[in-house]
Amino acid sequence: MTDSILVVDDELSMREFLQIMLQKQGYQVATASQGEEALALLDRKNFDLVICDILMPRVDGMQVLRQVKEADPDAQVVMITAFASTESAVEAMKLGAYDYITKPFKVDEIKLVIANALERSRLVRENVRLRQELKVLYSFENLVGASPPMLEVYELIRQVAPTRSNILISGESGTGKELVAKAIHFLSPRKEKPFITVNCGAIPGELMESELFGHKKGAFTGAYQHKKGLFEIADQGTVFLDEIGELPPPIQVKLLRAIQDKIFKAVGGLEDVSVDVRVIAATNRNLEAAVAQGQFREDLYYRLNVISLRVPPLRERKEDIPLLAQHFLDQYSKELGKSVKKISRETEALLQAYNYPGNVRELENIIERAVALEKSDAILPETLPEFLRHPPESPAALAEVGFPEQGLSLDVTMEDIERRLLTEALRRTGGVKKDAAELLGISFRSFRYRLAKLGLASAEEE
Incomplete structure (x- = not known):
């Protein structure tokens, strides 16, 4: 979906410049020459971002900002002005502006500010979507499985969700560790607050500190404006640190302080930032062994592992395979617009015989592929991958x-x-x-x- 931006400025040349520049980048752009016109547009339509001049006749930019944030506290607003002052900048940020830019500005600078503001807008929308649509999906009742190992997982989720304790989820890749983390969050008192996922193995080490704790403008090359980190964004909510075993040692030290003292400093910042965040971490590695080998801090391990929860691999709960297969069949039949209703006995036997090194994620992939290829109303062996029909060497x-x-x-x-x-x-x-x-x-x-x-x-x- 294309992002929509409202540009508010009483100077025609500035409106036209921003409109042309943003449209060339593929954004939907609307403009308003005065505050009253902007507020009227905002009454009729939601925008992903508002770029607003401060000094305008009658209804000025601060009034627009104030009314926008009153109507939608999550709205992203960037203020621009040719008459900068410390007081106006501080006031704008206090009122909730995402950033404050002084004219004349560099094109690359405002492009970056806009891109980051829209990313923030997308993040906020995602969390709203999770709060509104996924409460039921991520309750533990909708984790699929009725085997004894899964019943133990459900019971432990129910016990730990209301607490404030940090949790370490262990399990092989594809077992559903993130689903368990979301279930814990959405069954906890923090369910109305953000759930932020961080894949520690996917973010380069040199960017991890800024990603987690934010940075100040000018902290390093390319830091054109202040950026909040994911810990600050998740305040009052939950941070899910996936693949925690991949976290570089220097970041382990900073994470330890953030968890232990609930404070941290942004990159380039001098002030402590206080947050109230529950940390749920997950790993497919043996962290105890990593600690013994000096690859993972022992003190951080014990801070994360207040409560441990193991998600069993699919081969240890094979009685759940028919339930999971039918669950994915129903899901992908609906998503792909197919009328596949069941799984043949021969297919079910092949599914049960396989050991699933990729666990539930691999089973899901197999069923999605089968639904997409199947021409009848039942998944037949012919639509399964070759390695299931003719198993290779173990x-x-x-x-x-x-x-x-x-x-x-x-x-x-x-x-x-x-x-x-x-x-x-x-x-x-x-x-x-x-x-x-x-x-x-x-x-x-x-x-x-x-x-x-x-x-x-x-x-x-x-």
């Missing part, structure tokens, strides 16, 4: 080697086993490296390193 078989009497080279043998497992993971995931890494229970970075080490990386990766 990982144990792949790893099986003979031990010749004259001995062998352990390094060469282990490399051969590793190469075969990497190749099999890529085959199963259609060459999608991130998914292959998850199948093997290693990070994407580690997977790429191993491919390069064994000469399996593509030319562009090298």
Whole structure:
């Protein structure tokens, strides 16, 4: 969906300049020459962003800002003026403006401010959508499964959700750790506040501090304005730190202080920022081993692991496979506009026989693919992937080697086993490296390193 922006300025040349520039970037743009006109437009339509001059006759920019924020506290407003003063800037920020820009401004600067403001708007909309639409979806009753291991998970969710304690969720990739985290949040007293997800393995280490704790204008090259971090945005709510084991050591120190003291400093900032945030972390790694090896701080581990919750892999709750398969069948039949209603007995037997190294996520992918390809009203074996209909060698078989009497080279043998497992993971995931890494229970970075080490990386990766 195209973002919509309202430009409010009594200077025609400025309105036209901003309108042309923003339309070239693909935004929907409306303009108003005075405050009254802007408020009338805002009564009729919601905008993702308002860019408003401060000094205007009759209804000035501050009045527009005040009324916009009264009507919608989450609205994003950027103020611009040719007559800057510290007092007006402070007043605008106190009233809730996203940022304050002085004319004349650099085009790149205002483009960046606008992009960041719209990103904030999208984030706010997403949290509103979660609060309004996903309360039911993420209640524990809608986590699919009736096996004893899952009943234990439900009971623990019910017990821990009302508390303030931090939680560490462990489990293999694809088991549904984020779904469990959301269930805890939406069953807690914080359910009306933000739920913010941070994938610690996907954000470069040099950007992680700014992402988590924000930065001040001028803190580093490209920091054109103040940016709130995700911890500040999540105040009174929950931060979900996925793949916490991938967090770089320097950031582990700063995270420890934020959790322990509930304060932090933005990058380039001098003042402490106080927040009330519940932290739920998740990992598919053995963090205790990482602590023993000096890869993860012990004090941070104990701060995160106040309550531990393990999500079982799908192979440990195979009785849930029919329930999950039917759940995904109903979901994707509706989403894809198909009339597939059931799963044949032969297909169900094949689904039950598989061990799902990718867990629930892999089962979901299999059912979505089958629904998309199926032409009848039932999923038949013919629409399942080849590896389900004709199972390849198991990982144990792949790893099986003979031990010749004259001995062998352990390094060469282990490399051969590793190469075969990497190749099999890529085959199963259609060459999608991130998914292959998850199948093997290693990070994407580690997977790429191993491919390069064994000469399996593509030319562009090298």
